[in-house]
């Protein structure tokens with residue numbers, strides 16, 4: 001079933017419309033040098049990959065996309081949160097001494113916490129509509145596609161395969177201004193590359209989605 005829900009209404013900051021920080025080269029590398037000595041794969045929180053981070057820890061989700069203030073990850077590296085020590089546990093002033101790295105992690109969460117730099121094709125940016133993030137990506141079996149509607153109007157979000165065939169229409173409706181999320185469950189479809197295309201106002205925005213089973 002397709003699930004559609006309002007993520008947040010209100011002013012859409014231009015910085016939310018693209019994901020410019022690359023998780024693997026910019027964020028994972030920080031975890032590799034500071035965190036995985038303790039948060040490796042053997043039990044408990046693992047910070048060895050995007051998927052492991054997004055799978056969460058003992059306190060549930062560590063990252064709330066677009067909302068660093070409410071993300072445990074950001075709290076744990078900024079201060080002593082209510083549920084344990086400041087991180088990295090063996091060097092608690094590390095991020096005081098390296099504010100650029102701290103800010104990078106916060107910015108990454110606030111721009112949507114996607115694994116990859118978001119691909120927005122076909123627009124200089126952002127007219128009235130845009131796909132802002134898809135996560136996880138690659139995914140199995142479901143991913144969430146986030147898009148924004150700057151004014152209001154009709155929009156449809158469709159999935160195509162690489163041969164250009166329509167696979168599924170996720171949404172075709174009238175939208176008020178706001179940020180929306182649609183979940184695509186691809187459990188009935190084969191592995192491969194797909195395109196999520198947002199059509200609105202005669203414009204289209206396309207994002208690549210990789211289903212890996």
Ligand code: HEC
Nearest residue numbers: 034035038045057058059073076083084085087088089090
């Ligand atoms: C020296 C070992 C050590 C290092 C290095 C370390 N941690 Fe931790 N971490 C722990 C321990 C032990 C806990 C659980 C107890 C606590 O919260 O104090 C924990 C808990 C956490 C939690 C909460 C866990 C949960 O399951 O919800 C997060 C988030 C976290 N660490 C993130 C990080 C990040 C990010 C880094 C690197 C910047 C890091 N840690 C580096 C030992 C470490």
